[in-house]
Amino acid sequence: GQNIDQPTEMTATEGAIVQINCTYQTSGFNGLFWYQQHAGEAPTFLSYNVLDGLEEKGRFSSFLSRSKGYSYLLLKELQMKDSASYLCAVRPTGGGNKLTFGTGTQLKVEL
């Protein structure tokens, strides 16, 4: 079976750093994606990890530990526009192109 866990909600302050965690238990592993989804809009791609370690892309970084079934998304210098849902999605082995999505973490950035 596939199981992906993320915190439901988080709140952070503008200008701060926030870390959103994701743990997964899937039938094999062949990559992990992070997507951002603003209310009422489509998910947009943020990052992809397939090997252990940190991938940095501007204010956003994503980390993966395959042995622990764990990833996090790190957002620096938070802005109000970063208020959104952040979805963790795993591509299991043998799943072809399919992704299994978590329910998302709703991040609220406050002044």
Added chain:
Amino acid sequence: DAMVIQNPRYQVTQFGKPVTLSCSQTLNHNVMYWYQQKSSQAPKLLFHYYDKDFNNEADTPDNFQSRRPNTSFCFLDIRSPGLGDAAMYLCATSRDARASGRGETQYFGPGTRLLVL
């Protein structure tokens, strides 16, 4: 420059009245997906196509059908919408990860929000 386009953005239908949602893409990706997403839930894959090869998820109700007449277009038909089918319907595309051997990013359209009265 929209790459995955969905029409309409909002659709209101009556209980039991068939409805068709459309998706088109300019990315020339050979894989297209339809997801259903309800409020505060994860996107749920309904089916996907590798070119014209249709792949249905085991738990997708028979009420949901799909057509892909060519590479660019894909349609979702809901034959008899029920109140429980009210949701956001997302179309996505990607290259074929089986061919590249790497995780291929899925690009989503803006979604169609379906309301069933």
